[in-house]
Amino acid sequence: MDIPSISGRRRTIRRSGFEDAFEAEPSLRRFLEGRQLGFDADPHETVGAYLTKWLKAMEFLLKPTTYTRYRTYVLCELIPVFGKLRLEELAHDHIAAYAHEQLESGRGRQAVYHCLATLSSALGTAVRTHRLPFNAAQPLPMRRPRADERVPWSAEQAVTFLAHCRDVDPAFADLFEVIIGTGLRKGEALGLQRQCVRIDDRVMYIRHTLSAIDNHELVLTAPKTKKSRNWVPLSERVAAALQRAMARSTSTDNDHVFQGTDGKPLHPAAVRRRFHELRKQAGLPHVTIHDLRHLAATLALEGNVSMAVISKTLRHSTLSTTANIYSHLTWEVAMAAVHTIEARLCLVEARARGVDVLALSRPAPNPLFSHAA
Structure with a gap:
């Protein structure tokens, strides 16, 4: 059949492989219906071709970090496994077999789950646009893995760590003082701009998060959720740490509060490495930088601050998010x-x-x- 193109010229679409006209007719009808609804219903379209198109369509809808993660799963995991199947042929048993094979080979449950969730998101788009009648990845053939219970430092360990940082690396001491004192996420702290900090009013405004695309290119993106874009009060300790940090960040190339010695924004990977160096030097147990956010919440809980106030301070999207994360409380x-x-x-x-x-x-x-x- 001939279909119009953007240039105004007609182009011919040919599809073969049908035994007779009766078998070809439903595919032709489906193809024409798809064009009217705005999607490609090519009867021979493979999973690989569909995922490639879906990924391209998502490029300008997702945050750069999310798009990069999806791209890795699609190109390195999903297309090599399912790419040659026709889209309509992809069935739940194919996906279940893949999940079982990966888990039995010793693959991490988190990695397998995220691959399946990406596939489910892509097929869900096909269902919403009427490209497919159902999502073959739903329900997922495995439950979402439970996150490991976090055991943050005690207040005494946090004080030991900060004291060691002040002696060894005052600049990083101020960064970690801000994270512990406010519960900021690492990217939010690294993306903090001078104009968003008002020391006299004892408040700062979270407007960006700093991320590394492919662990290389630094970009400023929107905070994690809508509620993450909010104001955060400052204690005297945090206000003093921010003042010291801004006094050091004299580079005119950017407005970041926390900068390296070269005047550039701190790279998240470099901050992570330095954190673990300082932690080991202080003789403290292993935690992540994100665990400092949990430490802030735990200290507030131990001070009898209500869960609702902690949820507001951490800028969680819902109170149930806070309650689920900190359901274990502390002893x-x-x-x-x-x-x-x-x-x-x-x-x-x-x-x-x-x-x-x-x-x-x-x-x-x-x-x-x-x-x-």
Whole structure:
């Protein structure tokens, strides 16, 4: 059949391989319906061809870091495995077999899950645009792996780390002081601009996050979620650290608060390496820089700050996100909770027995004073 092109010339589309006209007719009808709805319903389109087109369409819709991750999964994982199959032939058993094979070979569950989730996203787009009648990757043939329970440093360990950094590398000490004191994500701290910091008002505004594309090109992108783009209050410690950092960042080439000795923004990978160097020097257990964000939340929980306030401070998208991440709480907070329950039950039982509740609440007599009497 002939179809129009952008140049105005007609171009011919030929598809063969059908046994007879009855078999070719449904494919022709499907192809014409697809053109009316705005998608290509080529009956011979392969999974590889579709994923390549989908990836190109996503390039300007996704954050650069997300697009890079999708590109890796599509080009290095999905196309080599499923690329030669016709799109309509891709079935759930193909995807399930791939998942089982990968897991049985010792591949990490997180890596396999992310590959499958990328495929599901691509096929979901095909369903929404009426290219496919259903998503063959749904339901996924494996559950989402649970994240490892994070065990952040204690307040004492955080103080030890910051003290060591001030002695060895004051510039990085200020960076980690800001992350621990506010719960910023690493990219948000590295992407912080001077004009977004108002020391006198004790507030800063999160407007960017610094990311490395392919671990090389540095780009400023939007924060992780809509609620991440918000204001963050500053304590005296954090305000002082930001003042020192801005005093050092004298380069006029950029407005980053945290800069390297060359005046350029700090590379996330370099910050990660330096963090672990300083951590090992201080003799502290392994944590990630992101765990410093969890440390900030844990310190607030131990100070009896409500979960709702912590959620606002960390700028989570929902309160349930905060509750799920920190459902384990800490030992001190959990013990305080069960002791409060115990005290309340004992008080009600005492009232039921007619015991003098006020007497129970009075402090016990000091034996030193009784002997003196």
